[in-house]
Amino acid sequence: MTIKEALNWSTQRLQKIIDSEVAQTRGAEIGSAFLDSEVLLADALKKDRVYLLAHQGKSLTPLQKKKFETYVRQRIKRMPVAYIAGMKEFYGLTFNVNRNVLIPRPETELLVDTVLKEINYKLQTINYKLIDVGTGSGCIAIALAKNLPNKASILASDISSKALSTAKKNAQRNGVANRIHFVNSDLLTQISTSYKLSARGGPASSGQATSSIFVANLPYLSYKQYFEAKKQYPELAYEPKSALVAKENGLREIKQLLFQIKKYHIKHAILFLEIDPSQAKPLKALAKKILGDSRCVFQRDLSGRIRIAKVSL
Ligand SMILES: C[S@@+](CC[C@H](N)C(=O)[O-])C[C@H]1O[C@@H](n2cnc3c(N)ncnc32)[C@H](O)[C@@H]1O
Numbered sequence: 001m002t003i004k005e006a007l008n009w010s011t012q013r014l015q016k017i018i019d020s021e022v023a024q025t026r027g028a029e030i031g032s033a034f035l036d037s038e039v040l041l042a043d044a045l046k047k048d049r050v051y052l053l054a055h056q057g058k059s060l061t062p063l064q065k066k067k068f069e070t071y072v073r074q075r076i077k078r079m080p081v082a083y084i085a086g087m088k089e090f091y092g093l094t095f096n097v098n099r100n101v102l103i104p105r106p107e108t109e110l111l112v113d114t115v116l117k118e119i120n121y122k123l124q125t126i127n128y129k130l131i132d133v134g135t136g137s138g139c140i141a142i143a144l145a146k147n148l149p150n151k152a153s154i155l156a157s158d159i160s161s162k163a164l165s166t167a168k169k170n171a172q173r174n175g176v177a178n179r180i181h182f183v184n185s186d187l188l189t190q191i192s193t194s195y196k197l198s199a200r201g202g203p204a205s206s207g208q209a210t211s212s213i214f215v216a217n218l219p220y221l222s223y224k225q226y227f228e229a230k231k232q233y234p235e236l237a238y239e240p241k242s243a244l245v246a247k248e249n250g251l252r253e254i255k256q257l258l259f260q261i262k263k264y265h266i267k268h269a270i271l272f273l274e275i276d277p278s279q280a281k282p283l284k285a286l287a288k289k290i291l292g293d294s295r296c297v298f299q300r301d302l303s304g305r306i307r308i309a310k311v312s313l
Helices: 003-019 020-024 033-045 050-053 064-076 081-085 108-121 141-146 161-173 223-232 234-238 250-262 277-291
Strands: 086-091 091-094 125-133 153-159 180-184 210-216 271-274 295-299 306-312
Touching: 003 033, 003 064, 033 050, 033 081, 050 271, 064 081, 064 234, 081 086, 081 234, 091 161, 108 141, 108 210, 108 271, 108 306, 125 141, 141 153, 141 161, 141 180, 141 210, 153 161, 161 180, 210 250, 223 234, 250 271, 277 295, 277 306
Parallel strands: 125 153, 125 210, 153 180, 210 271
Antiparallel strands: 086 091, 271 306, 295 306
């Protein structure tokens, strides 16, 4: 089987799924059959997609063929391409992914953009600590570390130790392992005291208050949203449910984070949260109720839907 034949064979098989009656009635999508085939074949051959184009007549070895066929069978079972290939691009960087971590989403790049803009334009002159809560693959903390000056102090936490071990590998892969401190923690419980997040956490000599900048893409789907989304994208079933779904209409983890900020007397804080558009109003009310005097503003994504909340206190 040549590269060209392998691509045709896989594209036809995946296209069949796209065209199948079941997929159509569910409105399901399996991405682009050709694009997926290219990514999977490139990975099976340990080459890039340009190589495939330039060597269409080259034959696959029996081992490569077997590996590719396994990949295609996995994809037919709706395993996400990122899990099959074991990696995903985010913010121009490459991340290892596996079933212990959420696959980084393009919409989360807006969260990184927003934080970078805020720091570069408004917060240049203050001391700050950045805390990525619920770091998963580490994509947010690592993208920030790559785009901020070396002096930026960055913490990244997750309740899942398996996720953290992937995040650490990703920090190494992207050359920022010495810039990020990873902590296994239920939200801020293991962080608040050891890392002095409260009012005067600045270096002793400066006497200057340190701002805590929390960046969090915590699970925010309600159970109803999750089950509906899974009907349309069966791929979601492969991702950790605990990374996607939260009780109390998807707001439980975010609400707990606000409670902890209050409980640990954290002042001078700004929170950047990725949310579902439906959570804007309830979040504003929660912030007011829990944190009192706080300001909550929202940012929309490219499709015009509210996606980021900025809570300042
Ligand atoms: C939506 S995923 C986001 C992962 C990554 N930040 C990203 O943007 O791709 C949410 C992450 O929060 C973690 N998480 C869920 N509940 C948590 C908690 N109570 N404390 C810390 N992390 C939590 C999950 O393990 C998961 O890695």
